[in-house]
Amino acid sequence: MAISRSGPAPAARSYSLKYRLIVMLLISSLMPLVLIGTISYSSMYAMLKNKAEAGFQSHLHQVRISLENTLAQLNHTSQQLAFDGRVGKNLEGYLIADPYQKRELREEIQSQLNLIHFTNPTLGLIFYYLGSENQTIFENFAVPSVDLSKLPKLFNFNTITYFGPHLSLNPIDGNQVLSIMRQVEIPGREDVYVYIETNFKFAESILNQSSFGSGLTHLIVDETGRIVYSDKPEDFSVGTAYADNPHFGSHGNYVRLEEKSNQSWKVIAAIPNKEYRKEINRWLGQFLLAAVLTVALSLFTAWLIWRTVYRPLNLLNLDIRRMKHSGESFSERRSRITEFAVVYREFADMRRRIHGLIGEVKQKEKSKAKLEVEKLMTQINPHFIHNTLDTVRWLARANGQKDIDRLVSMLNKVLHYNLGKTGPARIRDELEALKGYVELQGIRYNFTFDVSIQAEEEALDLPIPRFILQPLVENALYHGLGDKGVIEVDVRQEDTGHLRISVRDNGEGMTPHEISRLLGEETEEGERKVGMGIGLRYVFRTLKYQFGEEAEIHMESSPGEGTLVTLKLPVKGNKEGEAS
Structure with a gap:
């Protein structure tokens, strides 16, 4: 028979029921939470991002439409003052007239300009500019000497130059304006231009009335990609290329959205990341709060379950320990928890069966001791029988009774075998x-x-x-x-x-x-x-x-x-x- 020897197996690591319940409940709570949270986050992120971009894009669209309408109005007014017409003919005559005629034409031209300004209340400063002489004439507001080359160009179209938002040339105005400079068609003269400003308050009010908070920055970029207007010059300087600005990009702190006009200039909204993700962060905060509450509820539930289970288990453990003292009596425990009530009842039945088996073992031990005594007696009785039969056999042989001798001898042999208790x-x-x-x-x-x-x-x-x-x-x-x-x-x-x-x-x-x-x-x-x-x-x-x-x-x-x-x-x- 082969005998194998091996060292003692390492004891299995035991874990507390309390911590197992906590781990299991946390896993059962967090797994659905993580799965639902991941799916919800991706869906909500896309929805809120689209919602935010749609809102910002709608706002930019309104700004672009407002600026395009303002520029179209400037273009329409400049047409009245630059092409052949009553004002244009009077201006042509004024430039070649003598001093007396100039005075009459000046009054007539000035009257016509006042009429145009009156019928277009959004217009601001208007004057003609003689480029070769660097002189302004017929200005409706007094202006000092001007240098139109320093104004921010938005775009050029034929003989028309559109300037982006800038401070009005009227020193008493001080508002941001849009302006246009257009060449006047006068035979023999190519240095005569009409300059018109419009009040920028309307477009400025659209920018300032944004519903997305004060962190939103508006940029207007010319057709070459350079910034001609900025709400926040410290971050987005006028005259710089907006595409190279470090505040944009994957490592920047702004998100940009664009709205391009038909003339290739753009309106850009620079949105701080915090403002852009405000809705997403609000939802994420609510979700994290729900997750924390769920985890806390799981921990509390685990504690309640542990507390509910621990006391009955502790009582059962106490009863098991007391089982070592077989003479100690026990009362059957009761529990309002069905499972523990069944366990207590089965344990009580098992305890009674064990005590019954112990009693049976004791009784069997007593019977075994009695059997040993009887066995000793049976060891004496066969010897007596054998000795008696041997005496009978010898008497029969002495008296010549051969049949009796043979019968007794055979009987003795059979009894010796049948009553033998030892040996194979x-x-x-x-x-x-x-x-x-x-x-x-x-x-x-x-x-x-x-x-x-x-x-x-x-x-x-x-x-x-x-x-x-x-x-x-x-x-x-x-x-x-x-x-x-x-x-x-x-x-x-x-x-x-x-x-x-x-x-x-x-x-x-x-x-x-x-x-x-x-x-x-x-x-x-x-x-x-x-x-x-x-x-x-x-x-x-x-x-x-x-x-x-x-x-x-x-x-x-x-x-x-x-x-x-x-x-x-x-x-x-x-x-x-x-x-x-």
């Missing part, structure tokens, strides 16, 4: 005892019957429980074996590793009811029939005790056809051949 029993010994028993029974019943024994030589030394074959032969004698009856005993070893013993007789046989009675519980009648209190039930119980399910017992019998009893016993594992 072999098939050879069992068969020898069987032959003596058969001879005694032949003398006792005074009829002739034949016992045929067939045993393989290699099976004779195999171990076998003591006193197995005699009850089988005795069963044949008790169930109708008549004169000249035959009992066949066959012993052989099978290839399956079993020992097969069969006992067949040609007696009257038995009914199924009689077979069932023999194999059933002992009755008073059954005890009387088996002689010395040993019968088939002894054989069956002995085999069941020593071999369990490995032993097989079969009885076949019919009235008038004899009886066959077959035993199949395992050979391996019974080397000692202990007696029953």
Whole structure:
């Protein structure tokens, strides 16, 4: 038998139920929260981003439309003052007239300009500019000397130059204005221009009335990409290229949205990241608050469950520890929790069963001690019987009673084997005892019957429980074996590793009811029939005790056809051949 040796296995790490509940509830709470949060965040981010961009884009669109309308109005007014018309002809005459005529034309031109200004209240400063002389004429407000080349150009279109928002040339105005300078068509002169400003308050009011907070910055960029107007010059300087501004881009702190006009200039909204993500951050804050509350609720629930479970478990643990003191009495616990109520009830039943088993063990120990005493007595009685039979045998021999001598000698030998309790029993010994028993029974019943024994030589030394074959032969004698009856005993070893013993007789046989009675519980009648209190039930119980399910017992019998009893016993594992 191989014996394997190994070191002690490392103790498994134990975890508290409290922390397991916390971990499990956190996982069960956070997993859906993370999945739902991830999906919600991506969806809400896209929705809020689109909403924010749509709002900013709509605002930029209004600004662009307002500026385009203002520039279109300037263009329309400049057409009246630059092309052939009453004002244009008067201006042409004024430039070539003598001083007296100039005075009359001046009044007429001035009157016409006042009429145009009156019908267009959004217009501001208006004058004609003589480029070769750097002189302004017919200005409706007094202006100092001007340098139109320093004004921020928005774009050029043919002979028209549009200037981006700048301070009015009227020193008493001080407002941001849009302006236009257009060449006047006068034969022989190409240095005459009309300059018109418009009040920028309308467009400026659109910029300032944004519903997106004071952090929004507006930029107007010319057709070359340079900034001509900025709400926040410290971050976006006028005259610089807006595309190269460090405040834009992945590392910048502004997000930009553009609205391009038909003349290639753009209105740009520079939105601080914080303002741009305000809605997203508000939703994210609400979601994080919900997540924190969920986690807190999970922890609180875990604590409640732990508290609910801990006390019943602690009481159950206390009862288990007290089980060591078998004499201590317990009262069955109760619980309002169904599962623990069942556990308490089952534990109480188990405790009662254990105490009952302990009582049975104690009783069996007492019975065992009593049996040991009886065993000592049986060790004395066989010696007395043997000695008495030896005395009878010697008296018979001394008186020449040979039949009595032979009978007593054979009886002594059978009793010595049957009453023996120590030492191994072999098939050879069992068969020898069987032959003596058969001879005694032949003398006792005074009829002739034949016992045929067939045993393989290699099976004779195999171990076998003591006193197995005699009850089988005795069963044949008790169930109708008549004169000249035959009992066949066959012993052989099978290839399956079993020992097969069969006992067949040609007696009257038995009914199924009689077979069932023999194999059933002992009755008073059954005890009387088996002689010395040993019968088939002894054989069956002995085999069941020593071999369990490995032993097989079969009885076949019919009235008038004899009886066959077959035993199949395992050979391996019974080397000692202990007696029953």
